[in-house]
Amino acid sequence: MTTIEAAEPVIQLKNLSKTYGDFTAVDRLNLNIYPGEIFGLLGPNGAGKTTTILMMLGLTEPAAGEAFVCGIDASRNPMQVKRKVGYMPDDVGFYEDRSALDNLVYTARLNRIPEAEARSRALLLLERVGLAEAAHKRTGTFSRGMRQRLGLADVLIKNPQVIILDEPTLGIDPEGVRELLALIRDLSRNEGLTVLLSSHHLHQVQQICDRVGLFVQGKLIASGDIDTLSRQLDGAPTHRVELDVSPWGEPLEAALRGVEGVTDVRLKPGDGLADSARRDADSVTAVVSGPSDMTAELAKAVVASGASLLGVRPLRYGLDDIYHRYFEGGETRERLG
């Protein structure tokens, strides 16, 4: 058990399920999210991410199971949960003809924050999300990125313990995405906020989340940090090494395959040469995969086989590879069977 898991979970889902008629949108979901964590709920469209979030907020009734947020049963006490949680939907709505400041003060009022405090807090938050100069501009003129940053200020105004962000980066340009993610990370690290972020953008999730849950067809098929995920996924290889070698041939290929732990050896595609032509080329790049770092052993094997080693680049498999393997590789259905 890691230190973080020694704490009580902030979000606790127990066998949580949701059905619409015969269709199961969320299927016996069990998940704990701990204080200060940034957790990424990653899955393709229709996986059940939004439905899960709505159950955590007590906005839709589970068919079975329970969702606890800050120890509160969400379906029994949705109002209490609402006080603790800031929820930012994928399309944040504002009063378009009012200023950013007025919108925030309005939200503060709804949350019973005294008028004088509301204004100073709103100004502080506008500064925090980089919108100080736009404080008096009508939100109807805001870009998508500005709206999302204002959305973040809007969920923070009531000083929540948890923020839940549904596809927060949807439709924002790369620079805006970078800024928003940095801001979310900063909030978590400096203010101890627990963040649940739903997304199908694996690169973004990988950048800021401490842990990730892979959600497919209503089921959580794996969860953990990147290393743990890789291990959970049927021993999927987590390491690969690119070796620039010369000459390429069967003895060298056999030597690489003979190294303990190696699960795959292939030539790097993309140089436009057929395999037969590559054998005669000055050097080729071999990509070797396995469950652990085999760089030193592979280098030794190249030299021992009589070939020349011109370059070595150890690489890690990222969430990208895992995502493609499970969401797009056709293995998901088999696995969920």
Ligand SMILES: Nc1ncnc2c1ncn2[C@@H]1O[C@H](COP(=O)(O)OP(=O)(O)OP(=O)(O)O)[C@@H](O)[C@H]1O
């Ligand atoms: N009110 C509803 N009635 C019937 N089916 C629904 C309802 N709400 C959601 N669904 C279905 O439940 C499944 C999960 O939907 P959900 O919106 O939770 O997915 P999601 O992972 O959030 O997807 P997206 O990334 O597209 O928002 C989908 O197949 C959806 O069509």
